[in-house]
Amino acid sequence: MANGFGSLYIGQSGLMGAQNALNTTANNLANVNTTGYVRQQVRFADQEYATLKIASSTTNLQQAGLGVSIGDVVHARDIFLDKAFRLETGRESFYSTCYEVTTQVEDLLQELDGEQFANSIKDLYTAIEEMAKEPEDSTKQNLLLQKCELFLSRSASLYSDFKSHQSNLNEQIKDSVDTINKIGNRIYELNVAIQRVESAGVETAMTMRDERDQLIDQLSGLAKIEATEDQFGFVTIELEGAEFVIDRGCMNMNVLYDSDTGFDTPYWPHLSNDDTKTYIEVFNLTYDAKTENNTDIGAVKALLIQRGDHFGTKEDMASLESFSKIESSTMMEVEAELDQMFSKVVNVINDLFCPNMSIDDSKAILDDMGLATTTVMPDEIGNQDSVYQLHGSKSESNSYYIIGVQNGKTQIVATETAQILDEDKCYYGIDHQLPPRELFVRNSVDRYTQVQAGGRTVYVYNAEDVENSNTWYHLGTTRINDELQKQITLMPAYQKDGDVAYDLGAALSNAWASATLTLNPMDKNVTNFENYYNKMINKLATDGNIYFSASETLQATKASLENSRQQVTGVSSDEELTNMVKFQSAYNASSRFMTVISQMTETIVGLI
Known part of the structure; x- marks a missing residue:
């Protein structure tokens, strides 16, 4: 029985x-x-x-x-396949994000309100060619003014679109930070729930483990992570080398707002000190993004790099050192290239309409005016130089002006940077008045400051000050001359003796076609204005192709690893x-x- x-x-x-x-x-x-x-x-x-x-x-x-x-x-699950898959997911997200940004910039460059931006450059050159034939013809002058205004407005609009796109990338960064925090908090909640279910050793929390693993996969595409599971089923996560999900909870990140740019930068509140204004940033951007250094991981890092930390200007192209700080950022680089091209166009046209001469070239004029010289220390290392003193006609006191004007004020500057209007070589409008009207004007600084001495007036050029962007001829601070818009015949078109300035039109045409520009400090091949824009497009396309090739390769690797994972988990x-x-x-x-x-x-x- x-x-x-x-x-x-x-x-x-x-x-x-x-x-x-x-x-x-x-x-x-x-x-x-x-x-x-x-x-x-x-x-x-x-x-x-x-x-x-x-x-x-x-x-x-x-x-x-x-x-x-x-x-x-x-x-x-295979922990080795999981680790490899998450690493390649992070890399693929990095390069695909970079490619997406370059594609969007290409769209902005090729189309502007339904018209290619390149058309405004070609139209301006056509107007210059027409004016070269008859510089005194008001119709040709008006055509040049219109095309300059169109070039200015489209350049400013394009630059504004770039800035808006940077702001859009900034919003994506903020959203991604929120997503990362939500994922981290949910992973911690699942850790606690899994431990509660499995603590008796009877049941495995299958559904919760699946959700947690899926969240870790998602997190790996946003940032560089290291996930480790202990013997109790609790997963700890390091994010960009710092503790993120630990046994005490999730160490959420926050964003630091920059009032100058409106940009937000992720930082670790638990590692920072508000009292001393010491903030530890989540993503270290001081190193180049390279596979061998594992610094090319995560979509958020790609967004930060591509957005940059400021709006690019021509000053970023001034040296290799300044350019090296922006060359990894598509947005800052293309902004700086556009601003540089605009500034070059403006200065070429203005300098032909209103040519200047250096102090060395004008010594005879200044000596004839009976001006005295004095010895000054123009730099900190004690180099002495003799400069001309001009009696300050603008001042109620008997102080002296030194030739050279910066920040809208006359002050001591090195003599080699000081310039005055070359009255013999400049061109005049129909009223034959000095100084001649420049075509592009700065919003806050006149082109010249009048200084009188010995019964004569000289026009001191207000040079661009590197430390004050308001003195630059660049996008955002430059407009078309209001006087010329009101009366086009005031546009310089005549020589000093009253003859038509046919050489001005020829000089404008030659300056446009001459190869005098380089794309950036690393570029050794000079080009003209029209080809400069083509080089911009080609450089952007090359960068995009590199990002695309890298993302495609990583997508294939990622797919292969996923297939291997599916053989285990699928x-x-x-x-x-x-x-x-x-x-x-x-x-x-x-x-x-x-x-x-x-x-x-x-x-x-x-x-x-």
Whole structure:
């Protein structure tokens, strides 16, 4: 009787084991297309054995087993494949984000309100060519003025679009920071919930583990992470080398606002000090993004690099040192290139209309005016130089002006940078007045400051001050001359003797076609204005192609790793259907076994 009923228990364990295996298989099949789902695999184990006779030299070990049980339901993952996949996900996100930014900039450059920006450059050159034929013709002058105004407005509009796109990238950075914080907080919540479920050692929190793994995969595309799971099932995460998800919670990041640019920079509040204004930034951008250094990981870092930390200007192109600070940023570089081109166009036209001469070239004029010289220290290292003093006609005192004007004020400057209007070579409008009207004017600084001495007036050029962007001829501070817009015949078109300045038109045409520009300090090939814009487009296209090739290669690597992961974690409908048949057959066998044992037991009881 005992053996009979023991056999029933064995049959029952077979039925229950097969039923649980069927349930697990059915769950796998139901989630065959569920993103992030990890297949569950049943592992059977023997139940306890009852020992009937100990093995000896004459007898074998005799045991009666109590059936089969579910030893474990495996949540199968390969940590090495996961780590490799997340690393390549971060790299692919970095380069695909960089490529997306360059593509958007290309769209802005090629189209502006339905017209290519290149057309405004060609139209301006056409107007210059027409004016070269008849400089005194008011129709040709008006055409040049219109095309200059169109070039200015389109350049300013394009520059504004670039700045707006930088602001858009900044919003994406803020949104990504919020997303990262939300993911980190949710991972910590899942850590706690998983530990609560699995602490008894009976059940595995399958669904919560799947969600947590999927969140870690998502986080790896946003930033560089290191995820480590301890023996209790708790996952800690380092983000960009700093603790992010730890046993005490999630160390959320915040953004630091720059009032000058409106940009936000992610930083670690728990590592920073508000009292001393010491802020530890999340992403270290002091190193170039390189694969060998693992510094080319994460979409947020790519957004920060491509956005940059300021709006690019021509001053960023002044030296290799200044250019090296922006060359990795598509936005700052293209802004600086556009501003440089605009400034070159403006200065070429203005300098031909209103040419200047250096102090060295004007010594005879200044000597004839009876001006004295004095020795000054124009720099900090004590180099002495003799400069002309001009009596300050603008001042109520008897102070002296030194030739050279900066920041709208006359002051001591090095003589080699000081300039005055070259009255013999300049061109005049129909009113023949001095100083001649420049075509492009700065909003806050006049081109010249009048200084009188010895009964004569000289016009001191207000040079651009490197430290004061308001004195630059650049986008945002420059407009078309209001006087010329009101009366076009005031445009310089005549020589000092009153003859038509045919040489002015020729000089404008030659200056436009001459190869005098380089794209940036690293570029050694000079070009003209029209080809300069083409070089801008080509440089941008080259960068975009590099980013595209890198992202495509990484996408293939990422796909290959995902296929390998799916072989471990993915659900195969064919395999699961095979298991379904196998476990159904096992269930049927256990059922028949119990039926036989039941009939046999009933017969034995009946005989008694």
